[in-house]
Amino acid sequence: FASHRLTSTVFSELFLEGQLCDSVIRAGDVEFKIHRIILCNCSAYFRDLFCYKPLPSNEAYNFPTVSPKAMSLILEYAYTQSVVVTEDNVLELLVEADHFIVTGVIQACCDFLERKLCVNNCVSICNLAHLHNCPDLRGKAYLYILHHFEEVGALSLEFLQLSVQQLSDLIEKDELNVKQESTVFEAILRWINYSPVERGCDMPALLKKVRLLLMPTEYLVDTVSRNDLVISSPACMNMVTTAVKMLNESNMERPLTQTRLPSEVLLAVGGWVSHFPSNKIELYNVRADHWVPLSWRHNASLGFYGCAYLNGCVYCIGGFDFISYSSHVRRFSLTSRTWTEVGSMHEERGFLSVVTLNGCIYAMGGCRQQKKLKTAERxxxxxxxxxxxxxxxxxxTEAGAATLHGKVSGIEVVEDLFYEFHKLELQTQLRSVIAYDPRTRHWRNVAPMLHPRENFGIAVLEDQLYVVGGFHNGGLFCNVECYDEKTNRWYIVSDKGMTQGAVRCCVLKRHPDLTEPVNEMPFVLFEVVTAA
Structure with a gap:
């Protein structure tokens, strides 16, 4: 490595001094004296040019359409293996790097654009990546559009420039991340209204991609069927009336068509069943409102542990087996589907609280040998x-904890609203909930749970707080509740279908290795564009 760096320094100095150069490149009206062997090392284009179309040393290779600034940056990379990419030069640099097949510069530009992905530029970056054959960047930009479709469809100006085929391809995807199917319909209206004369005829083809059977009947009747574009199209009216008829005639609890895939799922790991630790793992799809058991198994010798998801792995932390407490930590890889022992905590803990924050795992409180703890570690x-x-x-001890994440003024911050759930007081189970906001350094009461419980799972999914299972009046509890902070209300969601206490939950971002279990859900397909 040191020898390579020294060689690069020597050639860079020769280039800057114009010494021992064997060719000249002209970009615009600026000439650069270069060493052909150096450019051959970083570019297949220059290698073929110098080998198969050589010019006399006194003649320059002319590139009139390339700016001197872009050529200077490419030559800088050729001699130093580094380049400074900025918002001002990234687009031009990517175009010329693609032209000259300088893969290192192409990758640097792609990395820069990936970091800059946002609602306002994701469409143009996706198109740019496709134009210059950057499949990884295109996949990530496309996935960004799918995952942020609600914001892109409502706010992005670039969204209005999509072709009808591009929009059709987007809205038919199972991975389109929308909480309500009405969002898709409203995005179509915004796209058409941008150029109604040219685009009005596209309504039937686009409405065909909307999953009308996922809409409430009232919305179909009161909003969709009364839209002028729908009314003016017999094909559209036929689709809407058919959907309304099917919804009115159906008494099924499950959706009549496949639901959109969520960007996150809830994982319930282990717990305590019939006086023994359980090794069962179940997955909840919020879109389909359905639980599915997974075939994965874990070491079930412990219960009452903490559980967290981080970087594609599930961590089970500490625990208690009614004899001893543990400081051990076990990690499950979704890719290899194997369990591994990782670094142990400083203290043995059972009945602990666990959260993830900024790429780390926090373990708080719990108990050891009947002694409650107030210590915490990261x-x-x-x-x-x-x-x-x-x-x-x-x-x-036995306290549930979670963090809610938000954005303020476009800057990502963490609103660590720690929710503390009281369970036992003088042998009476409580359902009260208090929340702590570190910005104000105050605790506040929020709506109590619908049912008192202890030792339950807790996790945040799509900005809502879920509590799963637990113990109630000395017995196991299968009830699942969800708290909406905006309305300060709790409501019941689908039961897991089995009683389970001391259960722990964590949320998984969409992952390619979840394809098989999610496919087991009714009306659900899982075809991932790229890993999230």
Missing amino acids: YEPDTNQWTMIASMHKRR
Whole structure:
């Protein structure tokens, strides 16, 4: 490595001094003296040019359409193996790097554009990547559009420039991340209204891609069927009336068509069943409102552990087997589907609270040998080490904890609203909930749960708080509740279909290795464009 760096430095100095050069390149009206062997090393284009179309040393290779600035950056990369990519030069640099087949510069531009992906530019970046044959970047930009379709369809100006075929391909995808199918219909209207004369005729083809059977009957009757574009098209009216008729005649609880795939799913791991630890793992799809058991198994010798998802892996932390407490941590890889022991905590903990924040795992409170704990520690996957952090003010055990994430003024921040669920007080189970906001440093009461419980699973899914299972009046509980912070209300969602206490939950981003289990769900397909 040191020898390579020294060689690069020497050639770079010769290039800057114009020494020992054997050819000349002209970009615009600027000439660059170069060493052909250096350019051959980084570009197949220049290798073929110099080998098969050589010019006398006194003649220049002329590229009149290439700007001197872009050529200078490409030559800088050829001699130093590094290039500075900025918002001002990335588009021109990618075009010329693609032209000259300089793969290192192409990758640098793609990495830069990927980091800059947002609602306002994802469509143009996707098109740019397709034009210049950058499949990885195109896949990530396309997935970004799918995952953020609600914002893209409502706010992006680039969205209005899509072709009818591009829009049709998007809205037919199972991966389109919309909570309500009405969002798709409204996005179509916005796209058509941008140029109604030219696009009005596209309504039947686009409406055909909308999953009308996922819409409430009231919305179909009151909104869709009364839209002027729908009314003016017999084909559209036929689709809407057919959907309304099917919904009115159906008494099925499940959707009549396949639901859109969620960008996240809820994983319930283990727990305590009939006085023994369970090794069962179940997955909840919020779109289909359905649980499916997974074939994966884990070490079930412990219960009452913490559970978290981070970087494609599920972590089971600590635990208790009614005899001893554990400091061990087990990690399950979704890719290899194997369990691995990783770094142990400093303290043995059961009945602990676990959350993830900024790429780390936090373990808080719990108990050890009948003693409640207020200590807390942080796990960093890169070092495989736990570090003690400041202790909590009070000793806490069997407390549920979660973090809600948000965005303020376009800057990503963490709104660590820690929700504390009280369960046992003088042998009475409570359903009260309080939330702590570190910005104000105050606790506040929020709506109580519908049912009192203890030792349940807790996780945040699509900005809503779910509690799963637990113990109730000395018995196991299968009920699942969801809290909506915007309305400050709890409501019942689909039961898991089995009683389970001491269960722990974590949320998984869409992952290619979840294809098989999600495919087992009714009316659901799972065809991932690229890993999330």
